[in-house]
Structures are given as structure tokens and as C-alpha cells.
Amino acid sequence: MPLPWRHLTSMIVRLNGSSLLVDCGEGTQIALRKKGWSFKPIDVICFTHFHGDHIGGLPGLLLTMGNAERTEPLTMIGPPGLARVVNSLRVIAPELPFEIRYIEIEEPEQEFQLNGYRLRAFKVNHRVTCYGYSLMLDRIGRFDVERAKSAGIPLKLWNPLQKGNTMTDPDTGKVYTPDMVLGAERKGLKVTYVTDTRPTASIRNNAKDSDLFICEGMYGELDKYANAREHRHMMIQEAAQIAKEADVKEMWLTHYSPSLVHPEEFLKEAKQIYPNTVLGKDGLSTELDFEDE
Amino acid sequence: MPLPWRHLTSMIVRLNGSSLLVDCGEGTQIALRKKGWSFKPIDVICFTHFHGDHIGGLPGLLLTMGNAERTEPLTMIGPPGLARVVNSLRVIAPELPFEIRYIEIEEPEQEFQLNGYRLRAFKVNHRVTCYGYSLMLDRIGRFDVERAKSAGIPLKLWNPLQKGNTMTDPDTGKVYTPDMVLGAERKGLKVTYVTDTRPTASIRNNAKDSDLFICEGMYGELDKYANAREHRHMMIQEAAQIAKEADVKEMWLTHYSPSLVHPEEFLKEAKQIYPNTVLGKDGLSTELDFEDE
Numbered sequence: 001m002p003l004p005w006r007h008l009t010s011m012i013v014r015l016n017g018s019s020l021l022v023d024c025g026e027g028t029q030i031a032l033r034k035k036g037w038s039f040k041p042i043d044v045i046c047f048t049h050f051h052g053d054h055i056g057g058l059p060g061l062l063l064t065m066g067n068a069e070r071t072e073p074l075t076m077i078g079p080p081g082l083a084r085v086v087n088s089l090r091v092i093a094p095e096l097p098f099e100i101r102y103i104e105i106e107e108p109e110q111e112f113q114l115n116g117y118r119l120r121a122f123k124v125n126h127r128v129t130c131y132g133y134s135l136m137l138d139r140i141g142r143f144d145v146e147r148a149k150s151a152g153i154p155l156k157l158w159n160p161l162q163k164g165n166t167m168t169d170p171d172t173g174k175v176y177t178p179d180m181v182l183g184a185e186r187k188g189l190k191v192t193y194v195t196d197t198r199p200t201a202s203i204r205n206n207a208k209d210s211d212l213f214i215c216e217g218m219y220g221e222l223d224k225y226a227n228a229r230e231h232r233h234m235m236i237q238e239a240a241q242i243a244k245e246a247d248v249k250e251m252w253l254t255h256y257s258p259s260l261v262h263p264e265e266f267l268k269e270a271k272q273i274y275p276n277t278v279l280g281k282d283g284l285s286t287e288l289d290f291e292d293e
Numbered sequence: 294m295p296l297p298w299r300h301l302t303s304m305i306v307r308l309n310g311s312s313l314l315v316d317c318g319e320g321t322q323i324a325l326r327k328k329g330w331s332f333k334p335i336d337v338i339c340f341t342h343f344h345g346d347h348i349g350g351l352p353g354l355l356l357t358m359g360n361a362e363r364t365e366p367l368t369m370i371g372p373p374g375l376a377r378v379v380n381s382l383r384v385i386a387p388e389l390p391f392e393i394r395y396i397e398i399e400e401p402e403q404e405f406q407l408n409g410y411r412l413r414a415f416k417v418n419h420r421v422t423c424y425g426y427s428l429m430l431d432r433i434g435r436f437d438v439e440r441a442k443s444a445g446i447p448l449k450l451w452n453p454l455q456k457g458n459t460m461t462d463p464d465t466g467k468v469y470t471p472d473m474v475l476g477a478e479r480k481g482l483k484v485t486y487v488t489d490t491r492p493t494a495s496i497r498n499n500a501k502d503s504d505l506f507i508c509e510g511m512y513g514e515l516d517k518y519a520n521a522r523e524h525r526h527m528m529i530q531e532a533a534q535i536a537k538e539a540d541v542k543e544m545w546l547t548h549y550s551p552s553l554v555h556p557e558e559f560l561k562e563a564k565q566i567y568p569n570t571v572l573g574k575d576g577l578s579t580e581l582d583f584e585d586e
Binding site: 003004026029030033052063085 | 294295296297318320322327343344352353357360378381382384386
């Protein structure tokens with residue numbers, strides 16, 4: 001439940017003028033305003049599942065978007081039932097000046113191409129159907145001037161080929177493919193968001209090598225372990241173990257139980273399992289850049 | 294819409310261990326926690342109308358009440374459609390450990406006897422059916438010892454008669470009524486809450502002599518007057534005029550438009566119309582007591 005200085009869990013990724021929001025509990029729009037960020041670029045909203053603390057803020061957000069006279073369509077992605085749940089909540093937001101496009105996830109793992117990035121949903125293990133998400137920004141290989149020259153590729157085609165387009169020389173009719181001028185694909189960026197689940201192989205597999213892994217750490221006290229198992233949540237220690245096994249660059253903990261008043265008491269223990277553990281807090285943000293190469 | 298330091302409009306009245314909440318926009322439960330007040334005594338929730346900024350926080354509040362293992366029934370009062378709207382929102386709060394009792398207001402003015410107070414709903418003028426509410430706590434007359442003595446009322450009956458009960462003397466079978474020992478009814482307490490409406494006679498009539506009158510003041514700039522009329526809202530100046538005509542003791546302004554960044558700029562003007570104008574702000578509260586007499 002929301003607390004005065006602890007908003008409900010939500011993530012926003014801002015990328016090339018497009019924003020993706022994952023989960024929208026009560027107060028998410030307020031938290032976003034506190035960051036000073038705009039609602040306007042949000043073109044995709046994903047839901048892990050339909051418990052109130054992950055979707056209760058949606059009607060208010062939609063109303064605010066509508067008040068701002070948004071007309072661009074909005075894509076929503078979530079477990080089966082998405083359209084039914086959102087339409088039911090829209091009893092208080094029936095008229096919106098923009099279209100909502102629903103994508104209900106059908107497979108245990110499913111990948112979507114959106115706005116220049118890949119989004120992968122993967123099933124986790126909660127009391128209701130629940131998905132984690134990995135957002136991946138791929139990076140094509142470096143342009144190899146020597147190879148382009150020795151292959152005799154016309155100069156005017158270098159730029160489109162560098163951008164990954166297959167090109168036909170209008171003069172000769174000869175076809176050139178990007179792999180003729182590009183080196184091996186370079187490391188891209190990957191962010192994985194997982195909450196409301198027991199540890200699963202799907203999390204370990206999909207979080208693998210993430211630059212940022214955001215994961216629930218509902219409890220720290222070991223006497224809450226039975227509770228975590230019963231309600232299908234995760235201990236901070238379990239999150240750290242996944243981060244370690246998935247070899248991520250950094251993990252942020254989130255979705256603390258209200259009973260976990262001082263998550264910092266468990267940071268040392270988490271860091272012993274996985275050193276790059278960070279305690280999530282309201283408004284925490286970072287900028288991820290491609291590695292120089 | 295909610296802003297970081299401006300929660301949506303809501304009122305809670307705490308009275309003799311019972312709490313009445315009027316309106317529950319997104320974030321209401323957070324605002325309540327900031328006050329340090331409990332959800333447990335809330336036994337009545339009233340809605341002025343069903344626009345998102347007045348009811349969007351309800352599913353989250355219900356979930357929080359459910360998590361606290363509430364079993365006492367909860368009464369909800371609002372315009373026709375109340376049960377349909379709440380049940381639709383409950384798609385994310387389907388299972389609650391307590392019963393909800395719905396009272397849909399049928400008349401333009403309707404009075405309810407609840408938990409020791411009277412609640413009067415009165416229709417106002419918004420784009421959708423909307424009600425204002427007056428909460429009235431009556432106060433019976435002072436006990437007149439001399440009258441009780443001269444009427445020869447047995448001492449053992451003084452206390453129940455003083456509390457307003459009609460009593461029969463078990464020894465003589467004689468019936469005594471409170472008016473035999475009580476003076477004239479004394480001034481009670483009255484709080485009136487009105488938002489999302491143009492000025493109406495029903496507001497003036499029902500706010501009459503309120504100890505506290507909470508009223509929307511959506512805009513202050515006169516060039517927003519057309520806007521106020523079109524969207525059926527009220528100017529700060531109009532609220533002050535009603536407060537003056539209804540001869541209330543104090544008025545709190547609320548429900549500012551996000552475009553009204555500095556309501557204090559209009560306080561002087563409002564006070565010229567009605568001196569006891571107070572600018573509402575997050576968490577504003579007061580204690581009302583019966584007059585000494």
C-alpha cells in the first residue's frame with residue numbers, strides 16, 4: 001500500500017522521445033510530476049498484473065492525459081484480461097480523446113518490437129498471472145570503412161547501410177546488405193523489471209546481463225520467509241541471489257512491504273550476496289548509455 | 294488533477310469514534326496517512342459525484358481497509374449509479390472481508406440519520422448529477438434542575454431524561470418526557486461541503502449558519518469566468534458571496550484548478566466579500582466544539 005514517502009512501485013523508461021511506463025499504482029502520476037517529467041511521451045503502458053497496487057492509478061493518469069488533449073494512440077500490454085480490467089476501471093474515465101490499443105500477452109514468453117526497442121515479457125510466479133519485462137535496445141556493429149572500400153560499395157550507399165538498411169545501387173542494380181560494411185553487433189542496453197513473484201528460472205534467464213535489474217525485495221527478516229512463499233513474493237536475499245546468477249550490472253530493490261520500515265538494515269546482507277545492490281526509493285533514476293567503443 | 298503538493302479534494306469528519314469521508318480521489322489514503330489518522334473508524338463514505346478526481350482513490354482505500362482485516366460493514370452514499378460505479382472499480386478489489394452497504398440518493402434533498410449525526414445531501418449544479426453535504430450534530434437543551442424538582446421527577450430518571458430518553462417510572466407507571474426537564478434546544482454544529490457546481494439556492498439554503506463551509510473555488514482570474522460557467526465550476530468570488538449570504542462562521546476554499554497556481558493572490562478579494570475566508574491546503578484541519586452555554 002502507498003505510504004506518505006513511499007509511492008507504489010512503477011518504472012518509466014524514457015528513450016528517444018518515447019516513454020514506456022510499467023505498472024501504474026495509485027499516485028504514479030503524482031510521482032511522475034515530482035520528477036518534473038511529462039505524460040505526453042508515454043506511448044506504451046505495461047502491466048505486470050492487475051492487483052490494485054499496480055494499476056489503481058491508471059484511470060487518473062488516463063484522465064490527466066485526456067485533459068492535456070492527447071490524441072496519439074496509447075498502447076497497453078499486459079496479461080490476458082487487460083482490456084476487460086481497463087474498461088471496467090474506465091467507468092470513471094469513459095471519454096478519452098485518444099485510442100487505446102490493447103495487447104494481451106498470450107505466450108509464457110513473448111517479444112514485441114516497439115518504437116526502436118525490443119520488449120520481452122516473461123511469465124513469473126505470483127498468485128495471479130504476472131509478467132516481468134525486459135527492455136532491450138540493440139546496437140548495430142561499427143561501420144568498417146576499409147571493408148566498404150575494398151568491396152567497392154558506392155559512397156552514396158554508405159550512410160543508409162550504416163543505419164542497417166539493405167540498399168540497391170540504382171545505377172548497377174547490385175544489392176548491398178549491412179553485414180557487408182558493419183562489424184559484429186555491439187553491446188546494447190537492457191533493463192529488466194520484475195515484481196510480485198517468487199524467484200523463477202524465467203527471471204534468471206531474462207535478467208541475464210541486464211545493465212539494470214529492478215526487482216522486488218518485499219521482506220528482509222528471515223521470519224517473513226514463510227509469508228513471502230505464501231503470498232508469492234521475494235525476499236531481498238533472493239533478489240540478490242538472482243542478480244548474482246544473472247550477472248547483471250546493477251540491481252535496484254523495490255516493492256518493500258509496509259512492514260519493512262528500514263530496508264537499509266538488510267543492504268549489507270544483500271551486498272554480501274550481490275555487491276551492486278541499490279535500495280530503491282521514490283524518484284530514483286539513472287541514465288544508461290551505450291559503452292564507448 | 295493531483296499535483297505533488299496539492300492532493301485532490303476530500304474531507305474527513307471524525308466524531309465520537311466514527312469517521313465520515315466525503316470524496317476519495319487518487320491519493321486520499323496517502324493524505325490521510327500523512328495526517329496520521331486511521332482508516333479503521335471510517336464507517337461512511339459519501340460521494341459528491343463520480344468524476345475520477347472524486348472517486349479514483351476508492352479501490353486503493355478499500356484494499357487497504359481489507360488488508361487491515363476490517364470486518365465492520367461500510368456505508369456508501371452517493372448519486373444514483375453508486376453501486377454500479379463502485380462495483381466496476383472493484384474489478385481490482387473484488388474480494389473484501391467486509392460488506393458494503395449502498396445508499397443511492399433519490400431526492401433533490403435527502404436527510405440521513407447516522408451514528409449520532411444528521412447528514413443532509415442536496416443537489417447542486419454540475420455537468421453530472423452532483424450533491425453537496427451538510428453534517429449536523431444537534432445539541433439538546435440544558436437540564437433544568439429546578440423544573441425537574443418542582444415536577445417531582447424521581448432522581449433515578451434525571452440522567453436518562455437528560456440524555457433525551459422518554460422514561461417510565463417502574464414504581465408508579467408514570468411517563469416522563471425529556472421536554473419536562475430540558476430547556477430549549479441549544480446550537481449544535483454544522484459542517485457543509487460543496488464542490489463541483491455553479492452557485493445554487495440549494496447551497497445557500499443548506500450552508501445557512503454552518504460553523505464550517507468548505508466550498509470549491511476553482512478559479513480566481515475573472516477571465517476564467519466563462520470557463521467556470523461552461524464546466525459548471527465556481528469562482529473564488531462566487532464562493533465568498535455564498536458564504537456571506539449563508540452567514541457561515543468560516544469558509545475554506547478548495548478544489549483549485551491546476552491553472553490557479555497562487556490562490557493566495559485572490560484571498561484579499563475574497564475577504565472583501567466574505568471576511569472569514571480561509572485558503573484550503575493539504576491536511577488543513579480544525580476542531581469544532583459546542584459553544585459554552
